[in-house]
Structures are given as structure tokens and as C-alpha cells.
Amino acid sequence: MNVAVSVESPTRALAEFAANLTYEDLPADLVAQAKQCILDSLGCSIFGSNKPWTLAVARVVSRLDQKKSASAFGMNLRADPTGAALINGTSAQGFELDDCHDQSMSHYGAGVVPTVLAMAEAFGPFSGKDIILATVVGYELGTRIGNTVSPHAFNRGFHPCGLTSTFAAAATAGKLLRLNVDQFVSALGLAGSQAAGLMASQYGAMAKRFHSGKACQNGILAAMSAQEGLTGVRNVLEAPYGGFCSTYAETYDLGYATKGLGTDFEMRHNGFKRYSSLASSQTSVDALRALRELHGIKGEDVEKVFIETTAMVHRHCGWPYVPAETITAQMNLPYTAAVTLLEGNAFIDQYTDEKLRDPTIMDLANRVEVVIAPDLDALGPHEMRAVRVTVTMKSGESFTHAQTYRSGHWKNPLSDDVLKAKFRDLAGRVLAPEAVKEVEAIVSTLETQGEPAPALGTALQKLRA
Incomplete structure (x- = not known):
């Protein structure tokens, strides 16, 4: 109604x-x-x-x-x-x-x-x-x-x-x-x-x-x-x-x-986002990174991955991975889970063209299963990306980690220092170093600026040599 x-x-x-x-x-x-x-x-x-x-x-x-x-x-x-x-x-x-x-x-x-x-x-x-x-x-x-x-x-x-x-x-x-x-x-x-x-x-x-x-x-x-x-x-x-x-x-x-x-x-x-994938996969990235750190997991030793989550996440990104374009991998949970286990992250370098059809990543992605868990699906709108991830090793051992809020969610926020570091990393790949500093300085003091847009526009076009 x-x-x-x-x-x-x-x-x-x-x-x-x-x-x-x-x-x-x-x-x-x-x-x-x-x-x-x-x-x-x-x-x-x-x-x-x-x-x-x-x-x-x-x-x-x-x-x-x-x-x-x-x-x-x-x-x-x-x-x-x-x-x-x-x-x-x-x-x-x-x-x-x-x-x-x-x-x-x-x-x-x-x-x-x-x-x-x-x-x-x-x-x-x-x-x-x-x-x-x-x-x-x-x-x-x-x-x-x-x-x-x-x-x-x-x-x-x-x-x-x-x-x-x-x-x-x-x-x-x-x-x-x-x-x-x-x-x-x-x-x-x-x-x-x-x-x-x-x-x-x-x-x-x-x-x-x-x-x-x-x-x-x-x-x-x-x-x-x-x-x-x-x-x-x-x-x-x-x-x-x-x-x-x-x-x-x-x-x-x-x-x-x-x-x-x-x-x-x-x-x-x-x-805000910590990773370079759709938000619906990022609770899984957090969970898998935690499992890697806690148990010393290496992706090549993983037999299968079982991800329980909500209906929204399942619909959004739980479909089988078939490589096509960059967006396909970034919007796909099996690929993102696989590359996280193998490389420890899901940032820019995990979605380069040469990795989209990497046979090692694809093989592990094919062993990632995503299902709807009724208990997670019954949570509220702020918990719509909750996951429970179980990694089974080739040795037969299994490890489980639950993640309700992704890194950067308002209930699991990133610090101002982390966000500024992210900006410097991203902007520094395109802009000249002095331009990166200038943009950050203007935005950080924006409420004191009389007319910042022209200066920002100029700085945002000062490219690396």
C-alpha cells in the first residue's frame, strides 16, 4: 500500500x-x-x-x-x-x-x-x-x-x-x-x-x-x-x-x-566508497579482507566461496560472471570476491583490462555462490547490503565472517584523513602535484572563499607533465 x-x-x-x-x-x-x-x-x-x-x-x-x-x-x-x-x-x-x-x-x-x-x-x-x-x-x-x-x-x-x-x-x-x-x-x-x-x-x-x-x-x-x-x-x-x-x-x-x-x-x-566496485559488493570485500587477515588465507588455496546476502544484493551483483566490459566486472560480486581473495583488494588496479579475462580470477569467480539469506533480507533499509561470507579451503577448513555495513557506510564511516588520502591518490594520477594541493586547499576552506569556482576550474585543468 x-x-x-x-x-x-x-x-x-x-x-x-x-x-x-x-x-x-x-x-x-x-x-x-x-x-x-x-x-x-x-x-x-x-x-x-x-x-x-x-x-x-x-x-x-x-x-x-x-x-x-x-x-x-x-x-x-x-x-x-x-x-x-x-x-x-x-x-x-x-x-x-x-x-x-x-x-x-x-x-x-x-x-x-x-x-x-x-x-x-x-x-x-x-x-x-x-x-x-x-x-x-x-x-x-x-x-x-x-x-x-x-x-x-x-x-x-x-x-x-x-x-x-x-x-x-x-x-x-x-x-x-x-x-x-x-x-x-x-x-x-x-x-x-x-x-x-x-x-x-x-x-x-x-x-x-x-x-x-x-x-x-x-x-x-x-x-x-x-x-x-x-x-x-x-x-x-x-x-x-x-x-x-x-x-x-x-x-x-x-x-x-x-x-x-x-x-x-x-x-x-x-x-563514501573505499573500493572501486558497486556499493552492493563492498560488504563482501570487507568480509573477505578480514578473513584474509585473520586466517592468512591465500586465494589460490580457496576451494569455494559462499555468500549469503539480501535479495537486493543478489539481484544487483550476484549473477554469474561473464566478461564483457570494465563495468561488467565492477558490477559483479563473483569477480570482485575472487579478485579480492587473490590480490587482497578491489580498488583501481583490480579492474584493469588485462584482468577482466584472467583465467585464474575467472576460475575462482566460477566457484563463488551468492544466495539470499532470509534473516539478512529481513533487516532494515540501512542494512540492505548485509552479508555472511564463508570461505572453504582446499584443505577442507572453512571460515565465516559477517559484515553488516560496508566501509564508508554512515554507520561505519571513513575518517576525513582517509578520504583526503583517497582524493590525493585519484587526483594525483591526472593533475599536477601543485594543482592537487590547490584544489584540496580551496575545498577544505570553502566556507571562507569569496568566489572559488574560477580558481577551482583553473586548478582542475592543470595536468601532470
């Missing part, structure tokens, strides 16, 4: 919240988290900038010869904000390193950060506080709208990044543009009309990377069009026929949109 809420219109309630929120309303921990989200997303985007999927999108944008007012990160290309955000959103989701909000199953950094920085650079001046505020608004609306349809939209085959990140990007752009409440309602309605993305892309297509870039681009178009008077579906969330929730999910809960709105910030439930 779909759940009604006490407010007359959840869509309008979110619009009122977004339009009226001020920087002074933000708790200190949200300011700090916004800066973490921005820095982490920039690192992911910089690293993903030279990947084939990002370069393909960049070539398209370059051919369109748009007004050069915003920077594409990690490359010497400028475009209008829709083009720059399309490129940067694609690269931010480009190697499965980007942040994750578990309950809504989406990655809002790739939809919000490229949007806010492209808009700030193209249409400034905007202060660091403006950027932080718009970032919080984007995450808050994206996560809340995502929760209303999760996991049901995913179960029907829709990719949440293409769906709910479109709302997040529209909210981010709308806040920078200082939309009023009615304009915000239309921006959300226009975003809902553009929300799209198919999960079949996870089995072997670059299209999955492209969904977050399109969410950025579509969100900008929604906000700017609303500012110019184009009206959107005014009850886009709650419309019983043709609305966002009623169309994308057989079951949905509109209460998630407004419960605690303005006091209990859903952005606090956003987390």
Missing part, C-alpha cells in the same frame, strides 16, 4: 524547504560533510576524466562547440555548464568510486558536484557558502525523493542515478539560481519528466557512466527552464497517474520525502 503524508503536497513541501533554506540554517556537521562530498566527488571525476566513456562524451560536447564558460575536470576543454556537467558527471561515476546513499541506492556526488561547480563557474559570482548550501539542498532532495521509491524502482530495472540524481541536480541548480517556491516546484516537475536510466547497462555498457552526466545536464535544464517560466508537473511526486512515484514504483512511501524535513537531514546517511 502506498503511504500518504500529512502535508498537502510533498512536492511543494520539498520546494518550500529548498527555496527557504539558508546557510545559517546548516548544522556544522553538514557543512563539513558537504566539503567532504565535494572533495571526494572531484577526486572520482578527475580520475575518471581520461577513461574511454568520458572521452567519448567529451568529444560529443566538443563537436557541439558550446559557449566555453565552465571547465571539464582533468582535461583541457571548456563548454557551457550543461556540457561541462555532462562530462564531469560521467567521469565522476566513471570508475565506481563515487559516494553512495545506501537506502536510495544512488550516488549523488556525481549528480550534485558537477552541477554546482559548472553553474557557479558559468553564472557567478557565487561564494563558497553558496556552493555548500546548494550542495546540501541537492543531496537532501535527491536522497529523500530516492527513498520514496527505493528499492522498488531499482527492482523494476531503473538506475537510481539516472532517476533521482536528476532531481538532485535540479535542486542544486535551482538553489544557485535562487528560484522561488513556485519555480522550484516547476524545476522538480521538469526534472521528473527527464528522469531516466536502465539497469541492464550494468552487464556490459558504458551507458551506466553516462546516466549521472545526463542527470546533471537535465537538472540544469530543468532549473533554468523553470526560472524562465516553463512549468513542470506541479505534483510530480504524488500524482496518482503519471507521477514520478506512481510510474517508477509499484510500491512507494511518500512519507520519506517530508519526515523530519529541515531537522533530520537525510544527507547524514550519505557515505
